Amino acid sequence: MRAVVQRVRAAAVTVNGKVSDRIAVGLLVLVGIGRDDAQADIDYVADKVRDLRLFDDDAGKMNRSLNDIGGAALVVSEFTVYGDCRRGRRPSFARAAPPSEAQVAYDALILGLRKRGINVRTGVFRATMNVELINDGPVTVLLDSARGF
Secondary structure: OOOEEEEEEEEEEEOEEEEEEEEOOOOOOOEEEEEEOOOOHHHHHHHHHHOOOOOOOEOEEEOHHHHHHEEEEEEOOOOHHHOOOOOOOOEEOOHHHHHHHHHHHHHHHHHHHHHHHOEEEEOOOOOOOOOEEEEEEEEEEEEEEOOOO
16 A cells, blocks of 8 residues: 655545545545455555654644644545556556455545544545645655555
């Protein structure tokens, strides 16, 4: 499982011209599900999203987690996170899970985050979405449960 995690002042998802969901301060999590992902991958990403210290403390040092600040996570499925651009000009998505498997893992990640005390908002699985965000910093980190980066 891979995720692009961005610290935001606000973020929203729009589907067919209507806001599907939004958050104020928190994390926008663009998540891609891989073909071989299992519960351990879901737990790894959920723990990281909960525990990453990406928010400033009183001294201006990134030392606070999402739970510490009482922020929310906007979790959006994005199979293109698994795009492989090493060859040619068109990304290959061969390592991304098929939609039926990906939705099960996506839903499990959302449940896992909620069980960890995170206020979770979501995009719409398989929908064409517009994602708006105010990136705070900017701060963007990459997660990979296979620890490939």
